Amino acid sequence: MTASGMVELTTVVVARQAFRVRVDAAGSPQSMVVTVATDDGREWLFDEPGWRALCYGVAGGKFYWWSARHLVAMPVVQEDGLAEVRTAEDILFAYATGRDQWLLACESSVLLFDRGHEIARADLPEVIASVGWEASRLLVRDVTGETTTITVTDHGLVA
Amino acid sequence: MSTAGVGGLRRPFSLASLLSALVMLVGAVLLGTAPSSVLASALPPMVSGASGPVAYGYDGVPQVSSRTYMSPITRASSAAADSRSAALIGVGLTPGVATGFAAEDGIGGGARFVVNGAGDALDTTRITIPEGKFGYLLDNPSKAGVFRDSMGFDKQSLDSALRHQLVDDFGNATPSSPMVGGGSKFSVTGPITGPSGQTWNITSVWGVDPDGTIRLITATP
Numbered sequence: 565m566t567a568s569g570m571v572e573l574t575t576v577v578v579a580r581q582a583f584r585v586r587v588d589a590a591g592s593p594q595s596m597v598v599t600v601a602t603d604d605g606r607e608w609l610f611d612e613p614g615w616r617a618l619c620y621g622v623a624g625g626k627f628y629w630w631s632a633r634h635l636v637a638m639p640v641v642q643e644d645g646l647a648e649v650r651t652a653e654d655i656l657f658a659y660a661t662g663r664d665q666w667l668l669a670c671e672s673s674v675l676l677f678d679r680g681h682e683i684a685r686a687d688l689p690e691v692i693a694s695v696g697w698e699a700s701r702l703l704v705r706d707v708t709g710e711t712t713t714i715t716v717t718d719h720g721l722v723a
Numbered sequence: 724m725s726t727a728g729v730g731g732l733r734r735p736f737s738l739a740s741l742l743s744a745l746v747m748l749v750g751a752v753l754l755g756t757a758p759s760s761v762l763a764s765a766l767p768p769m770v771s772g773a774s775g776p777v778a779y780g781y782d783g784v785p786q787v788s789s790r791t792y793m794s795p796i797t798r799a800s801s802a803a804a805d806s807r808s809a810a811l812i813g814v815g816l817t818p819g820v821a822t823g824f825a826a827e828d829g830i831g832g833g834a835r836f837v838v839n840g841a842g843d844a845l846d847t848t849r850i851t852i853p854e855g856k857f858g859y860l861l862d863n864p865s866k867a868g869v870f871r872d873s874m875g876f877d878k879q880s881l882d883s884a885l886r887h888q889l890v891d892d893f894g895n896a897t898p899s900s901p902m903v904g905g906g907s908k909f910s911v912t913g914p915i916t917g918p919s920g921q922t923w924n925i926t927s928v929w930g931v932d933p934d935g936t937i938r939l940i941t942a943t944p
Contacts, residue, residue: 712903
């Protein structure tokens with residue numbers, strides 16, 4: 565595959581805002597360059613770990629994306645800044661659970677962040693295969709088929 | 724004395740007492756006062772020997788472990804020995820650096836117990852890498868790019884590399900944290916060079932199950 569073949573372009577529209585995401589994975593698995601541009605002329609450039617594909621989410625009118633170790637919520641209006649969360653573990657799934665609050669299902673743990681800071685975590689004994697929600701409870705299934713239920717509150721996690 | 728550890732990862736002695744035992748052992752051997760028959764005669768309860776865990780070599784073949792120099796560590800509880808070990812720390816050994824003790828043969832013929840600066844002892848005979856982990860690390864698209872394609876690992880070489888990393892980098896292991904459902908979890912980070920010659924800084928995450936097994940959970944750049 566040529567370097568040009570490793571460039572992926574994705575357009576995501578949230579409400580009336582369009583985000584054009586360009587992922588240059590020529591440096592993978594070490595790194596990838598993510599460029600996000602809006603149609604009002606704003607543009608951001610990120611150097612991200614390249615061993616996991618970029619993932620996308622939309623919640624509460626906000627567009628967000630995450631790489632292996634970095635979650636970025638894009639601003640809705642021009643005056644807003646980026647909201648970011650960095651982790652030491654690979655992020656598998658990311659959920660916005662409140663204003664400036666994020667629940668991250670990482671490779672073998674579940675982390676709750678508030679305003680960019682980790683406020684709670686649940687360490688699991690195995691790698692997470694999939695997650696789902698049942699009201700405020702997160703159902704985590706690991707690669708052995710075991711399911712762990714984690715109750716998510718504003719202030720913490722109860723496993 | 725802390726008894727916080729479970730099974731394969733435990734803190735049965737203070738680092739000072741372990742180091743003092745080493746001092747005593749070296750001294751005894753130099754003075755010719757510690758024949759091997761004496762050294763092997765008073766194993767502490769933590770070493771279960773023939774009735775203990777099965778040791779696995781890097782090839783995954785169960786091995787019968789053999790005892791050698793364990794009894795000096797048992798003697799290390801005296802105040803005099805502790806004061807000598809404190810001096811030893813001052814002149815040579817740095818807390819936080821893992822120290823292998825020839826306490827009992829471990830995997831690959833190395834020390835069975837490895838002690839870090841926090842006083843945690845790693846029983847290398849309890850290390851296991853579940854079979855499914857190799858498929859996960861070598862075939863999963865999110866992992867294969869690093870472990871297989873970049874580093875050039877196959878199952879056998881990856882097994883060996885991860886076991887060696889745990890032992891070699893145990894000195895900077897993270898503190899253990901409790902796992903949901905029991906046991907605890909820690910990780911070690913350090914550079915690993917694969918068969919391809921590529922070097923990555925790899926973090927491997929290990930679970931210490933309630934039965935003492937030290938089980939690989941995952942590895943990641």
